[in-house]
Amino acid sequence: MTQLETYITEHEERFLDDLKGWLRIPSISTLPEHAGDVRAAAEYAARDLQRIGFDKVEVIATQGHPLVYGEWLNAPGKPTVLIYGHYDVQPVDPVELWDTPPFEPTIRNGNIYCRGACDDKGQTMLVFKALESLMAVDGKLPVNVKVLIEGEEEAGGESIEHYVRTTPEPLGCDAAFICDTHMPGPETPALITGLRGIIYTEVEVQGARRDLHSGTYGGIAPNPLHALAIIISKLKDEQGHIHIPGLYDKLRPAAQVERDFWEKDPLNFAEALREEMGVSQLVGEVEHPPLERISARPTLEVHGIAGGFIGEGAKTVIPAVAKAKISLRLPPDLISKEIFRLFEKAVHNAAPEGVNVTVRNLHGGEGLVVDLDNPAMVAATQALKETYGKEPIYLREGGSIPVAALFNEILHVPVVLMGFGLPDDNLHAPNEKYSLAQFYRGIRTVARFLQNLA
Amino acid sequence: MTQLETYITEHEERFLDDLKGWLRIPSISTLPEHAGDVRAAAEYAARDLQRIGFDKVEVIATQGHPLVYGEWLNAPGKPTVLIYGHYDVQPVDPVELWDTPPFEPTIRNGNIYCRGACDDKGQTMLVFKALESLMAVDGKLPVNVKVLIEGEEEAGGESIEHYVRTTPEPLGCDAAFICDTHMPGPETPALITGLRGIIYTEVEVQGARRDLHSGTYGGIAPNPLHALAIIISKLKDEQGHIHIPGLYDKLRPAAQVERDFWEKDPLNFAEALREEMGVSQLVGEVEHPPLERISARPTLEVHGIAGGFIGEGAKTVIPAVAKAKISLRLPPDLISKEIFRLFEKAVHNAAPEGVNVTVRNLHGGEGLVVDLDNPAMVAATQALKETYGKEPIYLREGGSIPVAALFNEILHVPVVLMGFGLPDDNLHAPNEKYSLAQFYRGIRTVARFLQNLA
Secondary structure: OOOOHHHHHHHHHHHHHHHHHHHOOEOOOOHHHHHHHHHHHHHHHHHHHHHHOOOOOEEOOOOOOOOEEEEEEOOOOOOEEEEEEEEEOOOOOOOEEEEEEEEOEEEEOOOOOOOOOOHHHHHHHHHHHHHHHHHHHHOOOEEEEEEEEOOOHHHOOOOHHHHHHHOOHOOOOOOOEEEEOOOOOOOOOOEEEEEEEEEEEEEEEHHHHHEEHHHHHHHHHHHHHOOOHHHHHHOOOOOOOOOOOOOOOOOOOOOHHHHHHHHOHHHHHHHHHHHHHHOOOOOOOOOOOOHHHHHHHEEEEEEEEEEEEOOOOOOEOOOOEEEEEEEEEOOOOOOOOHHHHHHHHHHHHHHHOEEEEEEEEEEEOOOEEEEOOOOHHHHHHHHHHHOOOOOOOEEEOOOOOOOOOOOOHHOOEEEEOOOEEEEOOOOOOOEEEHHHHHHHHHHHHHHHHHHHHO | OOOHHHHHHHHHHHHHHHHHHOOOOOOOOOOOOHHHHHHHHHHHHHHHHHHHHOEEEEEOOOOOOOOOEEEEEOOOOOOOOEEEEEEEOOOOOOOOOOOOOOOOEEEEEOEOOOOOOOOOOOHHHHHHHHHHHHHHHHHHOOOOEEEEOOOOHHHHHHHHHHHHHHHOHHHHOEEEEEEEEOOEOOOOOOEEEEEEEEEEEEEEEOOOOOOHHHHHOOOOOHHHHHHHHHHHHHHOOOOOOEOOOOOOOOOOOOOOOHHHHHHHHOOOOOHHHHHHHHOOOOOOOOOOHHHHHHHHEEEEEEEEEOOOOOOOOOOOOOOOEEEEEEEEEOOOOOOOOHHHHHHHHHHHHHHHOOOOOEEEEEEEOOOOEOOOOOOOHHHHHHHHHHHHHOOOOEEEEEEOHHHHHHHHHHHHOOEEOEEEEEEEOOOOOOOOOEHHHHHHHHHHHHHHHHHHHH
């Protein structure tokens, strides 16, 4: 056993305690009442970087939640890696569906359950622990490292975008590394070669100037909830086709190797997802394989519809206003701002008469395609092979990491997307968890990745 | 001035105080945490009947909220009237839209603002005060009176239905009188000659077994919110046509006099409603006049859609379950139980593949058509003419008072629907109010109605 391996093995329990301490801070970035917690989580990350031995550690104020920056640049002649993570988490509603309190880290069946356990405190913390282990064993890191951690990933990420666009020089590097993605299974190492972008919108429909009683006004009053149903049903049909004129025009054809992989689905991933969801059949565009639909096709989803009465019992109200939260996932080349304009127009065209419709762009981010041949991807491939004993597979992930596209665009560097989440980690849902085995294997893999890169 | 008129005028302030005391009790029948308040409101009504001089006053326990019964049967040879009202009220959400607290009665511009001010504490209390005035002035009532007040009108009214069906003998009478309806304006007395029935349903759609992240599952996962949008858009189109096969089959053709009234709309009521709603145009079936649409056509409305995320910011969740509250208003002859079966079938037929749909009938009630020639309607017509100085108009009301159909069916008596609400009373909405002028005129009208009936 190498010294590094020994160090990691001996410190697993303390590494987990460090994660638990971070998880207990309810750093929900979208809820203003948690602003203090978000700041506390930033400071927790900064203290950990200082403890590891980073030379320069800052909590950088922004218009929103702070960024945490740290650097260790004492490996002359070696490459420089920019490491990204985020310390903010999603809201916890519906809280009654959690088996244990959402901010009390709980170990069950080899998993740690907590909001943020996977996304992204667990994945960020394992990178920190890889850095700590390398520093502890060798007294130095094998490469130069800059760390940039944000607190608005779940809230649109405006501050980091502004920071990277206006302050690119200090972030100069040879590669970026983001640990915020998944593997198809615990024995199937994977690297992500593409990400979808996103637009997240709110469609507000106004009918009458006040709530109305359906007995008195039903038959002549505009019903904003009905109008939203009409709009949504026109935007996406039962076959999963999205009816936004122009949406599919710029879609880049997939490579043959990708199309083959999607068709063959050698890991039977689609069936695993079907079982995991507990549904009798997958829905969506039957003319595209399921793996393509979740990773490389544009999708449109409704996330919530507000307005009227949803309590116990019966209230015969026609609400004055109703709102829907609707997002689109966008494969690379579908530019979020352009697609928002098409979306906005399609919503207005779909609206029935008699209501006023407002469409808001809550946030957007671009997709990405990663080149497999750059040295950072080669080093990551090798590290996964060493830890997991098999070649990683290359996947596109359906989710959006806008900062990956941003690093690519502004810093002109390859972006390594290597994460250790699993498909059943319940991201953004009740009972989010992270596999302890993946946490510890992740530490080993990241340490090897940095060594290989040197 | 008659003795009666003098008594009413001298006691207006105390009558209003008695109403205020009742209004302060938050008797929301659909919220279990208010069960104690609902009972307190029942006891308040019982005490008032005792004070007036009713011989027998009972608070009758039921499976749900209690009934209040009172009788005064000391007018041998005179007709017996059964008087109905309800002491329960609607929930108050969204509470932030109330200008003053919903259970603090507040006088502004000649109105009393409070949940229940009109529906139906204000209208029930004015009947009590008419009874009190008659008793105080004459030492007796001009007719025999039975009073039956329920506490579940806003919650389906199951208990009163059970009571009337199983205990019809003690309720025997010559006419029923319900004070829970509206006039088109403060100078336009009206009697209601027809009511719509209702079914109030909940449609639940289940997709995956748990909430999902749209980045990982978008494209293959069933989205219950999208499925509800599809279902709702198929049930009712943009032109207000309801697509439930069989729904329109039993619709009774309206009388020519009604059709003429709807076409001519001599009071320009449709335009008044449009202005009041603050909309540029009325929606719905253009081939039917607006007055017909709100009173004699079946309508379908969505009242709320639950599921997913509606908080501040962005959460990319695909909910496991979503529910919609949907009601239909049913003109006479459309039987609620039959229509529910048609509705249920139509919902299942409209549902997209890949989801499980459950349809629940939360409650139902039948519509009614009232005969204009019976003595009770003649007495009411005369009373309105005496108080308001003009002939009342005859209207159908679009709302549902299931108990009216019940009295008609079980007790076989004519049902007088004479109420003093106004179109802008904000029933079931924030800032519910009742006109003080209507409250006082109502007392005078009801007293005259009972005198005329004798």
